[in-house]
Amino acid sequence: MKIVGGTTPSRSPAAVDPLRVRFGTFELDEANASLLRDGKAVAVAPTPFAVLCALARRPGSLLSKHALLDEVWAPVRQRIGVEDRDQRAAHGAR
Numbered sequence: 001m002k003i004v005g006g007t008t009p010s011r012s013p014a015a016v017d018p019l020r021v022r023f024g025t026f027e028l029d030e031a032n033a034s035l036l037r038d039g040k041a042v043a044v045a046p047t048p049f050a051v052l053c054a055l056a057r058r059p060g061s062l063l064s065k066h067a068l069l070d071e072v073w074a075p076v077r078q079r080i081g082v083e084d085r086d087q088r089a090a091h092g093a094r
Helices: 046-056 065-093
Strands: 020-023 026-029 034-037 040-042
Touching: 026 046, 046 065
Parallel strands: none
Antiparallel strands: 020 026, 026 034, 034 040
C-alpha cells in the first residue's frame, strides 16, 4: 500500500488531512470521496467508505472495534445528539 497523502496516525481523526492511497489496482481518494479500480469509479456507500479510509490510515496495524466506532460513527452520533437536543428544545417551546 502506498500512501500518497494523509498524515501520521498520531493525529486525531478529526485533524487528519484527506487521505489518498494506492493499493494494488485501487486508488482511494478521501478528498473526492472516490475509490477507483484501474482508473474507473467503484460505487461505495458513505459508511463503508469511511471504514475503508479509517483502515487505510493505519496500514499494517490493527484497529480496535472501539477505535473504529469512534472514528467512523462518532460524527453521526454527535449529529444525532444535536438533532435530539434541538427536537427536545422545540418540543419544550411549544
